[in-house]
Amino acid sequence: MCGLVAVKQIAAFSGKVALMNSERPYGTGDASFLAAGGQDGIFKLVHNFFDRMGSDERFVTIWNMHPDDKTISRDKLARFLCGWLGGPKLYSEKYGAIGIPRVHAHLPIGTAERDQWLTCMSESVAEQAFAPEFKRYLMEQLFVPAEAVRRRCAARESEL
Ligand code: HEM
Numbered sequence: 001m002c003g004l005v006a007v008k009q010i011a012a013f014s015g016k017v018a019l020m021n022s023e024r025p026y027g028t029g030d031a032s033f034l035a036a037g038g039q040d041g042i043f044k045l046v047h048n049f050f051d052r053m054g055s056d057e058r059f060v061t062i063w064n065m066h067p068d069d070k071t072i073s074r075d076k077l078a079r080f081l082c083g084w085l086g087g088p089k090l091y092s093e094k095y096g097a098i099g100i101p102r103v104h105a106h107l108p109i110g111t112a113e114r115d116q117w118l119t120c121m122s123e124s125v126a127e128q129a130f131a132p133e134f135k136r137y138l139m140e141q142l143f144v145p146a147e148a149v150r151r152r153c154a155a156r157e158s159e160l
Contacts, residue, residue, distance in 0.1 A: 026137045033087030035134040042085070046078035048124040062116045065107055100145045101152035109153040114146050 026032045036042050050070050053059040066073050079090035080098065091098055107113075121142060125135050 026134060027086070027141070030086040032085040032134070032138070032141075033082060035130060036081075036085055036138070037129070038087065039082055039090070041128065041130075042081050042087075043074075043078045045124055045128055046074055046081065048127060049077070049121055050074050052124055053120050056120070059116050059120045062113055062120070065109075065113075101148045104149045105152050105156050107153060108157075109149055111150060114150040118143065118146050 024031050053063045083089040122139050
């Protein structure tokens with residue numbers, strides 16, 4: 001599936017939240033964290049995401065926005081996702097409080113850059129051993145902060 005189609009599907013799906021796993025709905029308690037394979041599964045996903053970003057020309061713009069050494073970027077995103085998916089708050093334990101739109105506000109992120117990020121993530125999610133319904137759910141959920149980032153960056157651009 002090409003990246004653009006993937007992103008369109010994510011947009012089309014956004015807003016639908018009540019998918020179930022075998023025990024309880026994703027988004028309640030640690031159901032999503034467990035569906036993603038816990039801490040190991042989430043770190044594996046994030047390593048796949050950054051490896052892909054660095055090795056595919058389609059993602060060069062967002063790759064170059066990150067610091068040259070991606071070690072901390074990997075650690076920060078993986079730790080954030082653990083807490084965001086209902087698991088341990090590993091990001092705040094190590095780095096403190098975070099607001100996702102705010103930490104991106106200094107970056108030139110428009111629709112193209114948002115879609116690079118979502119496409120790169122969608123292709124990485126597709127390679128994980130997650131349940132198919134969790135893969136769809138996760139990408140629907142990620143669209144929300146990704147779009148919030150785009151809007152925040154657009155608002156800052158218009159102030160300059
Ligand atoms: C909309 C597309 C996005 C792009 C292009 C993008 C790009 C970036 C870049 C370039 C950085 C490094 C900033 C710096 O070091 O100055 C960063 C940091 C980060 N991003 Fe994103 N990002 C996007 C969406 C997201 C989303 C949706 C999430 C979470 C679900 C996320 C989570 C993070 C986290 C946790 C950090 C580390 C913040 C910090 O502590 O400094 N990003 N992102």
